Amino acid sequence: MNKQTLEELYEMVAKRKATPVKGSYTDYLFTKGIDKILKKVGEETTEVIVAAKNNDPKELQYETADMLYHLMVLLVQQGVSFDAIKAELGSRVGQMSQFKDRAPIKKL
Numbered sequence: 061m062n063k064q065t066l067e068e069l070y071e072m073v074a075k076r077k078a079t080p081v082k083g084s085y086t087d088y089l090f091t092k093g094i095d096k097i098l099k100k101v102g103e104e105t106t107e108v109i110v111a112a113k114n115n116d117p118k119e120l121q122y123e124t125a126d127m128l129y130h131l132m133v134l135l136v137q138q139g140v141s142f143d144a145i146k147a148e149l150g151s152r153v154g155q156m157s158q159f160k161d162r163a164p165i166k167k168l
């Protein structure tokens with residue numbers, strides 16, 4: 061079975077942005093621009109919620125993959141690197157152990 065990490069997916073999308081492949085879905089999204097990408101992120105996120113509410117693990121798996129793909133397109137379109145996301149997540153490691161009294165995560 062083929063498995064792909066989120067980082068590999070991000071890199072693939074970034075490659076499509078740097079070297080557009082005419083007729084590809086990723087190029088279609090970049091060509092349409094930010095409003096289309098945001099609409100897709102919103103739609104796919106809603107579909108994740110619906111799948112969870114339906115208690116349908118297969119549907120949830122499928123819709124989560126769709127949502128993550130569109131999120132990677134958004135990050136690339138906005139110029140946010142995958143490394144920046146990893147750094148943000150890394151900065152939070154260990155911060156959550158005391159939920160009640162913890163300091164809020166700092167915004168940028």
Ligand SMILES: N=c1c2ncn([C@@H]3O[C@H](COP(=O)(O)OP(=O)(O)OP(=O)(O)O)[C@@H](O)[C@H]3O)c2ncn1[C@@H]1O[C@H](COP(=O)(O)O)[C@@H](O)[C@H]1O
Nearest residue numbers: 069072073076081083084085086087100103125126129130
């Ligand atoms: N992971 C994905 C991926 N997940 C979802 N999708 C596309 O996301 C779309 C979601 O389906 P929808 O019905 O919501 O959308 P639609 O009706 O096709 O399109 P809209 O008119 O709504 O924009 C489908 O067209 C899927 O093909 C993806 N398209 C591409 N990838 C990855 O990107 C790679 C390159 O893709 P291309 O850029 O298309 O060559 C692929 O090999 C995959 O690894």
